Each structure stands twice: as structure tokens, then as C-alpha cells.
Amino acid sequence: MEKIDEKELIQMFSDEDQRRKAFSILVKQYSESLYWQIRKMVLCHDDANDVLQNTFLKSWDNLSQFRGESKISTWLFRIAINETYTFLNKERQRNQSNFTDLEDVMIQNLQSDPWFSGxxxxxxxxxxxxxxxxxxxxxxxxxxxxxxxxxxxxxxxxxxxxxxxxxxxxxxxxxxxxxxxxx
Amino acid sequence: MERNKMPFIEPGDRTVFKMPKNYFKDFEATLEERLDTLEKEKVSSNGLLQVQTEAKKFKFSMETHRPILYMAAMFVLLLFSISLILNLSSDKTSSSLRLSAEIQTPSAATSVPTAEDYLINSIGTYGITEYYVESEYLK
The missing domain is CATH 1.10.10.10 (Winged helix-like DNA-binding domain superfamily/Winged helix DNA-binding domain)
Structure with missing residues (x-):
């Protein structure tokens, strides 16, 4: 993987021509750690994949405004957590209308998830x-x-x-x- | 440490959770594709947005210039009315002048009435047939 330090990466964010390249580096560097944080919260792989995609798309939208007030990892982590909460709240609302408990549904889904071997x-x-x-x-x-x-x-x-x-x-x-x- | 009280799964153990092979590599490709699609959509929606902005600008300028347009329309209407009134009055004066001129200089035909003219004028509202019928009846 291309090694670029954080300062250089932030500079690339503000340059429109290099933004896409910087974003690719960002995805390569942080997708795995973010995936695991999200996965532990939503449990199911498919849901984690959706939330992770939304996290990076949101970060892409806000990339030009990132000025490096916090670490890139912290910034991305916060976006990921917000996206996870949004996902969980939506699911909770959806299940409320069906008179079911989200937590029960998530455990049931986990049992049938081919990507869970516990x-x-x-x-x-x-x-x-x-x-x-x-x-x-x-x-x-x-x-x-x-x-x-x-x-x-x-x-x-x-x-x-x-x-x-x-x-x-x-x-x-x-x-x-x-x-x-x-x- | 507190976590030692739960011997079921060691801290940091992720083995119970799996994911598809080459997931992160595929994820990068999928994300790139999705980003391309979104960027294209954004460009086309920007074009639409520009048209909408132009329409809004036009609407705004119409709204701001509306009093001026109304005033201009009123002015044109006023000018039209004035010219119409002036035309009418000039027609009237010309016709009255013509009439007075006719009175002042009567034509040769009207100045010397013939006996026939006198008879027709004296019939008044009566019809010419009624006049003859009546005169015969009186006889």
C-alpha cells in the first residue's frame, strides 16, 4: 500500500485533482478497522457492508471540508458510528411497526448468517x-x-x-x- | 482485569465473525463504481439545478420589476386613452364645423325648394300612399 502521511493526505483532500486518489488511499487504510467496529454493532455482514459503504460515501461528500482538526481515523470513526446509529434507529422503527424487537431480530439473523461461525x-x-x-x-x-x-x-x-x-x-x-x- | 471474568471469548477474538474472501478488495471496487455513478448523477442534477436557478432568477427579476412594468402599462394605456379622446373631439369639431359651414353656405338645391319638395315635406310622418288615400276619401 502507498505510504502517505496524514498531513499529505489532508493536503490532497483540498486539491480537487488529487481528491479521488486520496480517497482511495483512505478506503484502503481504514476500511478494515471501520468494518469491524460496524460489524460488532450490526452483527450481520450484509448490514455491515451497507453501513460501511454509507460511511465512505458520507466522508467523500465532506472530504473537501476536512481541515485536520482531528485525526482522520477519529473523523472516520465518528462518521461510521453515526451511520451505525442511523441504521439501527431505522431498523428499530421498522420493527416497531411489526411489533417485533430489533435485538431479537438481529440475533435471529445472526444465527442464519453464513458469515457467523460462533x-x-x-x-x-x-x-x-x-x-x-x-x-x-x-x-x-x-x-x-x-x-x-x-x-x-x-x-x-x-x-x-x-x-x-x-x-x-x-x-x-x-x-x-x-x-x-x-x- | 474485568474482561478476565468472561472466559468465553478472548479479547480481540474475531474468529466467530467471518466475511467473504477478498471482501475488502471487492469493497474498494464496488465503492469506486458507486462513487462514479453518484458523481455522474450529481453532474446531471447540477445541470438541472442550473436551469432551475435561471428560471428562479427570471421569476425574481419579474417580481422585482413588476411595479415598473405595471407603471409602463398604465402609461401606455393613458397615452392611448388621451389620443382616443383627442381623436374623437377633433372628429366632433370637424363635423360640427362642417355642419355650421353647410348652414352658413347652403347648397343651391336646399336654398330654392320646389313645389314638389314642399309637398313631400308637408306630408311629414304620413306615407305618400296614405296621403292619396286620405285625400280621395275626403272627396
Whole structure:
């Protein structure tokens, strides 16, 4: 992959002739990490693919306005999270009209997803994580799966380290309580 | 650490989630294609937007110039009315002048009435047949 530092990439964003090239580099560099963040939230591969596409299309629309006030990764991560929340809210509304619970539907979809190979325990863990509110679930995923530092999560989400620690603590308690009942 | 209380899945374990082979490579290509389509759509919609903007500009200029246009129309109407009135009055004066001239200088035919003229004029509203019928009846 072409190695270009962040400053150079930001300069390319503002140049109309080089914007497309810069965008390709951006997609190559960040699509994988963003995919996994989104996937842990929406669970299903097809949904993650849709949200990831929307994330990059939105970032393309706003590329010329990006001035480097934050890191590119942080900026992209925020767009991805917003797109994920938008997707989840839409799905929630759609399921409300059918009198079904989105979380139940997502777990059912995960069971039939060919791109999920977890056993019963893994599925129960996902079910337990799905009982958490969206933001708490996000913090839990970032800490539990990605083992991210609280400082990095704080920068990405714009939440204080203390609040994140408390959020993760409560999330773990809830997941444990769910699993002790179910397993 | 708190995560050690959950021994089911190790932190960072993504093995339960899979994805299609070469997914990210394919994803880049799909995204490029989608971006091309969107850019083309944007260009065509920009053209349409330009036409709409021109129409809006025209509408706006019509709206701003409407009082002036109304005033101009009123002015033209006023001029037309004045010219019409002037024409009518000039026609009247010319016809009245002609009439007075006719009165002042009567023609030879009207100045010396013949006996026949006198008779016809004296019949008045009566018809010429009625005149003869009546005169015969009186006899």
C-alpha cells in the first residue's frame, strides 16, 4: 500500500485533482478497522457492508471540508458510528411497526448468517451484549474485543475517561448477569 | 482485569465473525463504481439545478420589476386613452364645423325648394300612399 502521511493526505483532500486518489488511499487504510467496529454493532455482514459503504460515501461528500482538526481515523470513526446509529434507529422503527424487537431480530439473523461461525456460547454472549444500550454496547465492544485504551476511546467518542470506565463496568455486570442466568 | 471474568471469548477474538474472501478488495471496487455513478448523477442534477436557478432568477427579476412594468402599462394605456379622446373631439369639431359651414353656405338645391319638395315635406310622418288615400276619401 502507498505510504502517505496524514498531513499529505489532508493536503490532497483540498486539491480537487488529487481528491479521488486520496480517497482511495483512505478506503484502503481504514476500511478494515471501520468494518469491524460496524460489524460488532450490526452483527450481520450484509448490514455491515451497507453501513460501511454509507460511511465512505458520507466522508467523500465532506472530504473537501476536512481541515485536520482531528485525526482522520477519529473523523472516520465518528462518521461510521453515526451511520451505525442511523441504521439501527431505522431498523428499530421498522420493527416497531411489526411489533417485533430489533435485538431479537438481529440475533435471529445472526444465527442464519453464513458469515457467523460462533457456537451456542458465542451466540449467548452476543445476545447478552445486545441487551446493552447502543452507546454502552459500543464502549463494551471497543474495550472487550479491541482492547482499546480508555484514552483512545475517549478521544474517539468525546466522552470522559471516568464515564467510559463506569459505562464499561456496568456493561460487564449486565452481561455477566445475563450469562449466569442463561448458561 | 474485568474482561478476565468472561472466559468465553478472548479479547480481540474475531474468529466467530467471518466475511467473504477478498471482501475488502471487492469493497474498494464496488465503492469506486458507486462513487462514479453518484458523481455522474450529481453532474446531471447540477445541470438541472442550473436551469432551475435561471428560471428562479427570471421569476425574481419579474417580481422585482413588476411595479415598473405595471407603471409602463398604465402609461401606455393613458397615452392611448388621451389620443382616443383627442381623436374623437377633433372628429366632433370637424363635423360640427362642417355642419355650421353647410348652414352658413347652403347648397343651391336646399336654398330654392320646389313645389314638389314642399309637398313631400308637408306630408311629414304620413306615407305618400296614405296621403292619396286620405285625400280621395275626403272627396
Amino acid at each position: 457456537d451456542e456460547v458465542a451466540l449467548k454472549l452476543q445476545e447478552a451484549i445486545m441487551t446493552l444500550p447502543d452507546k454502552q454496547r459500543l464502549v463494551f465492544n471497543m474495550k472487550y474485543y479491541n482492547d482499546m485504551k480508555y484514552e483512545d476511546i475517549s478521544e474517539a467518542l468525546g466522552t470522559s475517561v471516568g464515564a467510559l470506565k463506569a459505562s464499561y463496568h456496568y456493561a460487564v455486570k449486565k452481561v455477566e448477569a445475563f450469562l449466569s442466568l442463561e448458561l
